Amino acid sequence: MDKVIIAQNLSLAYSKDETIINKANFSIDSGSFVFVTGASGSGKSTLLKSLYGALKPIEGSLVVGGVELCGISSKKLNFLRRHLGIVFQDYKLVKEWTIEKNIMLPLIINGYEKSITQSQVDSLLKHVKLQHQAGKYPLELSGGEQQRVAMARALAHNPILILADEPTGNLDDYSSQLIWNLLEGAHEQLKTTVIVVTHHIPETIKIDYKHYHIEFGDIHEVV
Amino acid sequence: MKSFKNHISLVIALVSILFSLQVFTIVERSIDAYKENLAQNYSLVVVSQKTLQKKELLDKITTLASIEQLSPDNVIKKLNTGISKKNKELLKVTLPKFYKLQLKIYPTPLQLQRLQKELLRYPYIVKVETFSNTHDTTYKLLLLFKNVIFILSLSIVLVTILLIFKELRIWQFKHNERMSIMGLFGAPAWLRSAVLFRLAIVDALIAFGISFVIFSYFSSSAWVSEQFANIGISVIVFDKVYDSLIMLGVSMTVSVLLASFIVLGHKEEV
Structure with missing residues (x-):
């Protein structure tokens, strides 16, 4: 099976004297569903940031989608990010854009035609049950609704890899279930690799998944 | 309303810069015309x-x-x-x-x-x-008038530039977030800053339009012509081709520079 992520002796840090992930080795198969757990401050979000190139490794090698992230140029990084779908805990929606335009963002960046873009956005809005809110701005929506918009944006361009950082952290049960259903659906129907950083793996999850745990700077698989 | 607020601060700043420049140009032209007039009688x-x-x-x-x-x-x-x-x-x-x-x-x-x-x-x-005594007095008076207007225009331009820098910080804060989000989805630099440059160019055009209307009105105003006629000179208050090009150039340069500073000062979130 192809590996979508390969990390060898990967060390991550915000400052040189405080290593968060220390010489980690792991790989993730293409099309798998992975949970990454760990205590607060263990480095879960740091690991996720390194996967989309927001934090460069200080040591080792990290290959995502066949692209080495150590010493990557901004042009190559942009290219890689165009094939990722990222869901953030704080949603990261553009406040001055309507939710429709927010969902369109990866499609615009990837240069999709307007007609395709519109039909894809309409379909995603139905999936996240926000079709009647298309013209609203993010701040007019609840937290759960904003995260559903962020989810729709992450799925819009059929990415090879979805990275979700505590996607249901502050959400109500209804929105949380909707998010998990969408992530499961993307994994099952589109064979998208999904990596979710979370405190707790939901009991309602129906699919097979892998579980990695981060502790004391080390990443190990929980079998 | 929100969109109007986004534009108004920069537009006002740009209009005041254009206004100061044009007023200084008019004063300079008036002094030149008056000097020509004096030369004929001197x-x-x-x-x-x-x-x-x-x-x-x-x-x-x-x-x-x-x-x-x-x-x-x-x-x-x-x-x-x-x-x-x-x-x-x-x-x-x-x-x-x-x-x-x-x-x-x-x-x-x-x-x-x-x-x-x-x-x-x-x-x-x-x-x-x-007749150097009479000549000197007249000449010094003209020079004084020109210098006063120059200092006044320069002060307005400097204060406006300070205001623009303050505005720049607000823009930086406002646009950084959007640019960072776009960057996280792989938008190239030109696409990330496109909105900003479009806004800057639109503001420059609005400021130019407002200044164009104001000075076109002044140039065709009978009252203004009468004031110049009273001192025996005729001055081009607003050259619709030459002055317009200068105004458009200044307006575009200032706002595009502002946008460029924001783009160059943009740091990606970690």
């Missing part, structure tokens, strides 16, 4: 022991516009106390020649001094009256 008087070679002098001293001999009749008339006709004719021949010299420009006090020295180099020229 002349030197030269006293010479022999007839001046007009062509030679006009060729050598390029600032001279014309040389006109003054008739000695008025002087002789004043001395007309029992002088015979024969003696009168003799006096006419022996009296020095008086000339009125007109200039092409309204000279600076320094130019006037140089001109006086140059004329006195001719051995037959015995006196050059420049």
Whole structure:
């Protein structure tokens, strides 16, 4: 099976004297569903940031989608990010854009035609049950609704890899279930690799998944 | 309303810069026109022991516009106390020649001094009256007026630039978030900053449009023309081609520079 992520002796840090992930080795198969757990401050979000190139490794090698992230140029990084779908805990929606335009963002960046873009956005809005809110701005929506918009944006361009950082952290049960259903659906129907950083793996999850745990700077698989 | 607020601060700042520049241009043009007017009414008087070679002098001293001999009749008339006709004719021949010299420009006090020295180099020229006291006062008054307007315009431009820098920080804060989010989804630099540049260009065009309307109105205003006519000059208040191009250029440059500073100062979130 192809590996979508390969990390060898990967060390991550915000400052040189405080290593968060220390010489980690792991790989993730293409099309798998992975949970990454760990205590607060263990480095879960740091690991996720390194996967989309927001934090460069200080040591080792990290290959995502066949692209080495150590010493990557901004042009190559942009290219890689165009094939990722990222869901953030704080949603990261553009406040001055309507939710429709927010969902369109990866499609615009990837240069999709307007007609395709519109039909894809309409379909995603139905999936996240926000079709009647298309013209609203993010701040007019609840937290759960904003995260559903962020989810729709992450799925819009059929990415090879979805990275979700505590996607249901502050959400109500209804929105949380909707998010998990969408992530499961993307994994099952589109064979998208999904990596979710979370405190707790939901009991309602129906699919097979892998579980990695981060502790004391080390990443190990929980079998 | 939100969109209007996004534009208004930069537009006002740009309009005040354009307004200051154009006002300074108008003042400069008015002073030039007034100087031209003064030059027409201003002349030197030269006293010479022999007839001046007009062509030679006009060729050598390029600032001279014309040389006109003054008739000695008025002087002789004043001395007309029992002088015979024969003696009168003799006096006419022996009296020095008086000339009125007109200039092409309204000279600076320094130019006037140089001109006086140059004329006195001719051995037959015995006196050059420049009426320097009157000239100096008028010239200094014009210079003072020009400098005051220049300092005023410069102050407005400086204060506006400070306001623009303050606005820049607000824009930086506002646009950084969007640019970072776009960056996280792989938008190239030009696409990330496209909204910002579009906003900057639109604001520059709005500011130019407002200034164009204001100065077009002024240039066709009878009241403004009357003010210039009162001091005997005619000034182009607003050249719709030349001044428009300058205004558009300044407006575009300032706002595009502002947008560029924000793009260059943008740091990606970690």
